Amino acid sequence: MFGRRRKQRDQKTLIKEMTRLVGARHVLYEDADLIGYEYDATIERARPEVVVLPANKEQVAEVVAICREYDRPIVPRGSGSGLSGGAVPVKGGVVIVLTRLNEIVKIDTANQMAVVQPGVINLHLQEALASHGYTYAPDPSSQRICTLGGNVANNSGGPHTLAHGSTVNHILELEVVLPSGELTNLGSKVIDAPGPDLRGLFTGSEGTLGIVTEMTVQIIPLPESVVTMVAIFDSVREACEAVSAIIRRGVIPVALEMLDQEIIKIVEPRVNAGYPLDAGAVLLIEVEGLKDSVDTDSQLVSDACNDSGAREVRVAETEDEREKLWEGRKGAIGAIGAAYPAYYLLDGVVPRTKLPQVMEDVLEVARSYGFRCANMFHAGDGNLHPALMFDPNDAGVLDKVLDCAGEIMRLCVESGGAITGEHGVGLEKRSFMEWIYSENDLRAMENIRTAFGPADLFNPCKILPSGHGCAVGHAAEISQMISSDTDKAGLYV
Secondary structure (H helix, E strand, C coil), X not given: CHHHHHHHHHHHHHXXXXXXXXXXXXXXXXXXXXXXXXXXXXXCECCCCEEECCCCHHHHHHHHHHHHHCXXXXXXXXXXXXCCCCCCCCCCCEEEECCCCCCEEEEEHHHCEEEECCCCEHHHHHHHHHCCCEECCCCXXXXXXXXXXXXXXXXCCCCCHHHHCCHHHHEEEEEEECCCCCEEEEECCCCCCCCCCHHHHHCCCCCCCCEEEEEEEECEECCCEEEEEEEEECCHHHHHHHHHXXXXXXXXXXXXXXXXXXXXHHHHHHHCCCCCCCCXXXXXXXXXXXXXXXXXXXXXXXXXXXXXXXXXXXXXCCHHHHHHHHHHHHCHHHHHHHHCCEEEECCEECCHHHHHHHHHHXXXXXXXXXXXXXXXXXXXXXXXXXXEEECCCCCCHHHHHHHHHHHHHHHHHHCCCECCCCCCCCCCCHHHHHHHCCHHHHHHHHHHHHHHCCCCCECCCCCCCCCCCHHHCHHHHHHHHHHCCCCCCCCEC
């Protein structure tokens, strides 16, 4: 009883300290206010103790220092659009929301860089750069709502990753708050600066090493010419074979996306993108660059698709047509959310040449569990995103979903792939890390984490598995974690 009273007293003092620092409006601790911070875009939930919204880097540093003093774990958060459970406060503690740090500090076209804060929405930076004739290449499908800080945390990609790479390829320098509360800079505004690549180490660390408060990103000129086309196939296998055929022709499109019939039937009535409802699959393909090279590459792409069995290859003739095609792809997740009570979106990677067989196997696994499965993914780099649709009110369905997801992830690994392409490991896939990393590998990752500070301070229970035997099933691993931690807010799946 005494310990409980002491904890409550500590909580009151903690809230008082946070309120003094950032103002009462920006400290949330009532149950009704905390509900919205229990989850991200996944199905796991856990309630934080306090939510704090600092206004600047100095406040972030002070909040971190207070959390250390009061022995509270920290979960950094942007828009909460993550798809791996990375923003779920498994141990309760303090959620630090960075959306008030939303300034585009500087656009420097002469040096092809921009300085931005972590709360800037990805699309807002794109729009600001367009008036200067530039763009920021990483474009997650959630770019209308996701923050750049979240993109750094998960090393996010997007449709244009195939040619331009993921977030880490576009970060020059990061200003971060370390677990000690110290502000420091990682990387340099100079490309290829000497020394260890701590900037690269931090990018993709999912909030486990510290908090980004400012970043310097590379920007690139808008291309002279862009051609967007859609290739229509009668089967997923034909579309998958076309992907490798395009690459074999020596063409690397900036985007090479696939949608199968299931997702087409969900998206098309809502978006009118122009995808035929009877198509087995479509490829959304984009090439860009100098006009002459784009014309040549477009013809090579069209020939590769036709030779692979495409029944039609259609080029967007206007900007409106192009935008509609892309709206169908980037609006796919929202369309699923509108059509079904719930869905579970996976993120795995397979070699391109294995796509035809793996796609058939994915659909077979989903059917064996009784789930409808829709696929829209970055086919060019083999980054799969199967979506399992389900009714959360069905008894035992959540455990069933998680175990089905585990089998699909196993397919990716056994094909020579990986358990994540751009969504991160987070809470959801940490149980699979032992499938691809040795004990020594995992120990080295843990040592890196503790080199930055206490392992249980920043985003605990993320990325690294809690123990052995994780391959028995994802749902079982999470249940094991829950039962071993009785002092946290009620996580449920």
